[in-house]
Amino acid sequence: MWDDLKRLAAAREERRIEALFAEDADRAARFSVEAGGMLLDFSKTQLDDEVLEALLALAEAAQVAPRREAMFAGAKINETEGRAVLHTALRNLDGAPVLVDGTDVMPEVLATLGRMEVLAEEIRASGVTDVVNIGIGGSDLGPKMGTIALAPFHDGPRCHFVSNVDGADIADTLKLCNPASTLFIIASKTFTTIETMTNAKTAWDWLESKGQTTEGKFIALSSNQAKAAEWGIPETRVFGFEDWVGGRYSMWGPIGLSMMIAIGPDDFRAFLRGGMEMDAHFRDAPLAQNMPVMLALVGMWHNQVLGYTTRAVLPYDNRLARLPAYLQQLEMESNGKGVSMDGADLTVTSGPVVWGEPGTNGQHAFYQLIHQGTRVVPCEFMVAARGHEPELRHHHELLVANCLAQSEALMRGRSLDEARGKVAGKFEGDELERQARHRVFPGNRPSTTLVYASLDPQTLGRIVALYEHRVFVEGVILNINSYDQWGVELGKELATALGPMVSGAQSAEGKDGSTRQLLTFLSQNV
Numbered sequence: 001m002w003d004d005l006k007r008l009a010a011a012r013e014e015r016r017i018e019a020l021f022a023e024d025a026d027r028a029a030r031f032s033v034e035a036g037g038m039l040l041d042f043s044k045t046q047l048d049d050e051v052l053e054a055l056l057a058l059a060e061a062a063q064v065a066p067r068r069e070a071m072f073a074g075a076k077i078n079e080t081e082g083r084a085v086l087h088t089a090l091r092n093l094d095g096a097p098v099l100v101d102g103t104d105v106m107p108e109v110l111a112t113l114g115r116m117e118v119l120a121e122e123i124r125a126s127g128v129t130d131v132v133n134i135g136i137g138g139s140d141l142g143p144k145m146g147t148i149a150l151a152p153f154h155d156g157p158r159c160h161f162v163s164n165v166d167g168a169d170i171a172d173t174l175k176l177c178n179p180a181s182t183l184f185i186i187a188s189k190t191f192t193t194i195e196t197m198t199n200a201k202t203a204w205d206w207l208e209s210k211g212q213t214t215e216g217k218f219i220a221l222s223s224n225q226a227k228a229a230e231w232g233i234p235e236t237r238v239f240g241f242e243d244w245v246g247g248r249y250s251m252w253g254p255i256g257l258s259m260m261i262a263i264g265p266d267d268f269r270a271f272l273r274g275g276m277e278m279d280a281h282f283r284d285a286p287l288a289q290n291m292p293v294m295l296a297l298v299g300m301w302h303n304q305v306l307g308y309t310t311r312a313v314l315p316y317d318n319r320l321a322r323l324p325a326y327l328q329q330l331e332m333e334s335n336g337k338g339v340s341m342d343g344a345d346l347t348v349t350s351g352p353v354v355w356g357e358p359g360t361n362g363q364h365a366f367y368q369l370i371h372q373g374t375r376v377v378p379c380e381f382m383v384a385a386r387g388h389e390p391e392l393r394h395h396h397e398l399l400v401a402n403c404l405a406q407s408e409a410l411m412r413g414r415s416l417d418e419a420r421g422k423v424a425g426k427f428e429g430d431e432l433e434r435q436a437r438h439r440v441f442p443g444n445r446p447s448t449t450l451v452y453a454s455l456d457p458q459t460l461g462r463i464v465a466l467y468e469h470r471v472f473v474e475g476v477i478l479n480i481n482s483y484d485q486w487g488v489e490l491g492k493e494l495a496t497a498l499g500p501m502v503s504g505a506q507s508a509e510g511k512d513g514s515t516r517q518l519l520t521f522l523s524q525n526v
């Protein structure tokens with residue numbers, strides 16, 4: 001099937017995307033899907049009916065639909081860890097039963113949500129000025145991204161996020177906090193992550209050094225309740241979740257507590273509702289009208305078929321500044337794998353490198369390469385119809401115009417003739433030719449655009465769930481396990497071994513020459 005797709009791609013090498021619009025007046029509508037008040041337009045790509053049919057056949061052959069049902073039904077699709085994958089249960093607000101090993105998990109999920117809501121309200125009303133979420137990876141990126149995204153809904157205490165083991169992170173954060181009115185949330189699924197545990201201990205010591213009691217100042221969010229108890233955090237302040245919630249899929253449950261404290265339980269529920277709506281769409285819509293499926297297939301056409309190995313996520317929404325970082329973990333930790341479920345080598349490329357920055361900032365940084373570099377970078381634009389600053393409507397109009405201009409420019413490009421026209425009169429002869437060539441844009445560069453009414457909690461929920469399901473579909477088609485992350489282990493093991501060598505407690509004998517040289521230079525310059 002991949003060979004068929006590659007043949008289709010080769011036959012389209014010379015074809016311009018613009019020509020597709022000229023041939024088909026309905027192209028924009030036919031190569032778009034709508035869901036939950038959002039429009040995903042993928043018409044500015046090389047997709048045509050034949051390619052679409054082949055991509056859909058790929059999804060059918062990979063059994064996307066039955067495997068999707070298996071996920072929602074609590075089957076242990078995380079095969080290397082023997083776990084179900086049920087972050088969807090965390091937003092299943094109507095409480096319809098979800099069975100894991102024959103037990104309905106929903107009463108527990110909803111009870112935990114209820115407890116979170118009570119505590120969040122209590123904290124919001126308590127005079128706490130600062131909440132510091134200490135976590136990393138999935139225990140940081142989601143709530144941090146969401147809290148920034150929903151700034152207009154933020155009416156609770158200030159929220160800070162400390163993740164890096166670099167002492168600069170916590171030191172800079174603590175400088176902003178009043179020890180008497182600061183609350184710490186230790187967010188760690190395992191409660192063993194070295195960065196988080198180190199930062200949590202520093203926070204504990206800081207409170208004590210400021211003459212404050214630590215009692216009532218710490219909350220734990222973890223699957224490892226025993227470890228949380230070892231920290232002396234009372235049960236009422238521990239919020240657990242099961243091993244069927246992956247770290248990078250966990251912002252919907254207890255890991256989202258900081259965000260809930262920031263925006264309040266009602267808005268947090270709206271976020272969950274948005275995710276739940278996207279779940280219903282993903283389960284019910286036919287593959288060709290299914291937004292996560294189409295986003296996945298377009299991505300795979302670009303990456304696995306056309307060989308464009310990176311994709312840029314470009315939100316024209318400043319408050320989605322951390323979305324690219326969030327998606328880096330979601331997509332790259334999930335689908336950056338070289339072996340399939342059965343342990344065989346993948347025969348196609350794994351998931352792409354995901355990167356990006358909000359527009360319009362990116363335009364003044366790396367868009368040069370996107371437009372004229374030799375690599376093609378498929379771009380995923382997103383923009384709201386409405387900003388949250390009605391008095392600054394002209395800003396929003398400029399933002400939208402820039403977003404649309406970029407996808408148009410990427411597609412159209414500028415021919416040598418057009419470029420000559422731009423410099424005619426300023427230069428002549430060979431110099432005109434040379435100058436014109438610098439102003440050529442190859443064009444024919446693909447992009448998708450996601451448009452939504454406004455970035456509110458429900459919309460954010462839809463967007464996050466959209467990307468989660470996209471990752472699922474890509475994983476199913478690649479036949480990999482999107483829910484483990486063995487690739488992060490080796491570095492952690494080596495860091496543990498290197499610790500005593502960095503401190504000088506142990507010799508670096510046996511290490512490679514480069515590592516020894518680096519250790520020596522570092523120790524000489526401490």
Ligand code: F6P
Nearest residue numbers: 136137138139188189190193247
């Ligand atoms: O980097 C690996 C990882 O396990 C991520 O998957 C996870 O989100 C992060 O570390 C943090 O883990 P924990 O929540 O257990 O501290």
